Amino acid sequence: GQNIDQPTEMTATEGAIVQINCTYQTSGFNGLFWYQQHAGEAPTFLSYNVLDGLEEKGRFSSFLSRSKGYSYLLLKELQMKDSASYLCASMDSNYQLIWGAGTKLIIKP
């Protein structure tokens, strides 16, 4: 079956670094997406990886290992506004997104 696993909740300190892991099993693979979702709002796109390696975009970086079915989202210099849920989604062979349940990130001062 198709499955996305990510931690339910994580806590980090303002100014620190946090890594949110995601493992996936999908029928075929056409890329791994990370979205940020603040409470009561729609998700916003953060990153897309289709090749192995690290993609850096400002304070956020995303890593993919296709052989391991593994990705992580790395957030540096955490700010209070980064408190949100982070959704991992894998695109399968039919170009459908399979969503994880999201990781709620709590930032403490």
Add this chain to the structure above:
Amino acid sequence: GAVVSQHPSRVICKSGTSVKIECRSLDFQATTMFWYRQFPKKSLMLMATSNEGSKATYEQGVEKDKFLINHASLTLSTLTVTSAHPEDSSFYICSAPATSGSSSGANVLTFGAGSRLTVL
């Protein structure tokens, strides 16, 4: 960047009435629109995929007569919740693939702001 305009953002209705939610793609053509439902603290659940000019494809377990989807043009898709009941209360979100502009050329889903439906 690509924008999907979704409204209403919030709607409260009485049980038995119908509610229409609209999603419009601004500055790009959305041949496909995905409709999601999200329960509190839960992941997005794909309800259906609408394609301009053809019938929507519904996911298993989603009543197509209950959730009417129309994709009338390349920039407009609508979801109508018919004869709404309290259990239909949820957060409904639409999204459309749009070119990300990245070097990978990937189509990234652009989401509408979501519509929170409360059925009394």
